[in-house]
Amino acid sequence: MDRDRRAFLKTTSLAAAAAAAGLPAATETVAQARSASAGMKELPKGLVLATLRRPDSYGLGLRADRGILDVVAAEQDFREGAPTTIDALLHGQGDANALRRLAEKARASASADRYFVALDQTAFGPCVTNPEKIVCIGLNYRRHAAETGNPVPKQPILFNKYNTALNCHGGTIGVSEEDARNFDYEAELVIVIGRRARNVSEADAPNYIFGYATGNDFTARDLQSRSADLADGDNLKIECRVNGEVRQSSNTSDMVFNCKQLVSYISRYFTLKPGDIIFTGTPEGVIAGYPKDKQVWLKAGDKIVTSIEKLGNLTFTLT
Numbered sequence: 001m002d003r004d005r006r007a008f009l010k011t012t013s014l015a016a017a018a019a020a021a022g023l024p025a026a027t028e029t030v031a032q033a034r035s036a037s038a039g040m041k042e043l044p045k046g047l048v049l050a051t052l053r054r055p056d057s058y059g060l061g062l063r064a065d066r067g068i069l070d071v072v073a074a075e076q077d078f079r080e081g082a083p084t085t086i087d088a089l090l091h092g093q094g095d096a097n098a099l100r101r102l103a104e105k106a107r108a109s110a111s112a113d114r115y116f117v118a119l120d121q122t123a124f125g126p127c128v129t130n131p132e133k134i135v136c137i138g139l140n141y142r143r144h145a146a147e148t149g150n151p152v153p154k155q156p157i158l159f160n161k162y163n164t165a166l167n168c169h170g171g172t173i174g175v176s177e178e179d180a181r182n183f184d185y186e187a188e189l190v191i192v193i194g195r196r197a198r199n200v201s202e203a204d205a206p207n208y209i210f211g212y213a214t215g216n217d218f219t220a221r222d223l224q225s226r227s228a229d230l231a232d233g234d235n236l237k238i239e240c241r242v243n244g245e246v247r248q249s250s251n252t253s254d255m256v257f258n259c260k261q262l263v264s265y266i267s268r269y270f271t272l273k274p275g276d277i278i279f280t281g282t283p284e285g286v287i288a289g290y291p292k293d294k295q296v297w298l299k300a301g302d303k304i305v306t307s308i309e310k311l312g313n314l315t316f317t318l319t
Contacts, residue, residue, distance in 0.1 A: 008312050009086070010310065011044045011046060011049065043195070044089070044096040047211075049062060049086065050122070051126060052072075052117070058085060059071060059085060060099075062103055064116065065107075066107060067122075068117045069099075069102065070115055071083075075102060077115075078101075082101075083099075123170075127190075127213040128192055128213070130163060131163055131166075133272070133277075134161045134163060135276065135277070136158070136159050136161060136217060137157060137280050138157035138281065139153050140153075140156065140255050141256065141282065143284035144282055152256055156256075161217075170316070172317050182221035183298035184218075184298065185247065185304050185306075186219055187216055188280055189236060189259075189308055190212060190277050190280070191262065191263065191280060192210045192276075193209065193272045193277070194208060194209060196271060196272070197271065198267050200267040202264045205260040205263040212308075214307070214311045215277075216316070218304070221287070232260065233280070234253060236252045237249075237250075238250050238308050239306070240304065243302055244303075252280070255280065262278060300318050303316075
């Protein structure tokens with residue numbers, strides 16, 4: 001995997017726990033949902049974005065040939081009206097096209113080094129910093145369902161997490177064996193929503209997707225078992241490595257429900273908003289799928305790298 005694409009959110013043009021029966025029925029019509037999105041700014045296409053950690057906040061970063069453009073610094077000097085945070089961009093604040101203008105002006109500047117951060121010196125934040133909803137999909141790869149002895153779901157299995165669980169490329173996760181022992185990895189493709197979505201058809205779903213990012217739904221299996229929780233991204237190689245050893249290697253084409261189907265299905269039961277993210281499920285190769293006598297759970301000191309084709313690597317270390 002090209003390390004220059006790690007830790008990024010790529011906007012669309014990317015060569016692009018409850019059963020559903022228990023969820024409330026949708027009340028908004030398809031026509032109303034389409035009307036709500038009419039007149040909205042066109043979602044940006046083909047940008048490779050990152051969130052940069054600043055002393056007291058997060059700022060937007062844009063992948064460029066000279067490194068990562070610090071959009072906050074460039075906008076302060078060149079005043080192009082560009083959004084300076086991922087939240088602002090997701091909510092249509094500022095001129096998304098100004099990001100490319102900023103990159104050109106910064107590149108041509110006599111003090112270009114002031115605006116670009118080298119990859120190996122970049123302090124990343126989460127690709128999306130403040131999602132209202134984090135929706136997760138269980139058992140969404142056929143071979144993963146098989147390895148865990150579960151049937152392929154007839155409808156997407158939905159559960160949720162909270163934004164305090166978000167981490168970043170190069171981050172750490174503290175693990176305590178007082179609370180849990182069976183720590184497991186889950187490489188996942190993440191969908192980022194770009195428009196308010198309710199009762200969206202599969203055909204229209206791509207128009208509501210802002211972009212895609214690399215994710216890992218790090219899991220404590222013994223805690224999980226205490227409850228019932230269980231332009232597209234549909235043909236991407238996905239891998240997870242632990243201490244350099246490949247543990248998961250699959251393709252998103254093995255998904256039971258593809259990205260368009262997931263956005264459409266979820267929007268039938270509740271409203272998706274800009275910045276909401278969907279973890280689309282993990283492929284086969286998780287520790288929980290091994291025979292009991294071969295399950296060696298993750299431990300402090302392990303380094304996990306998740307890679308998705310065209311998106312890059314997400315790395316974190318257990319402490």
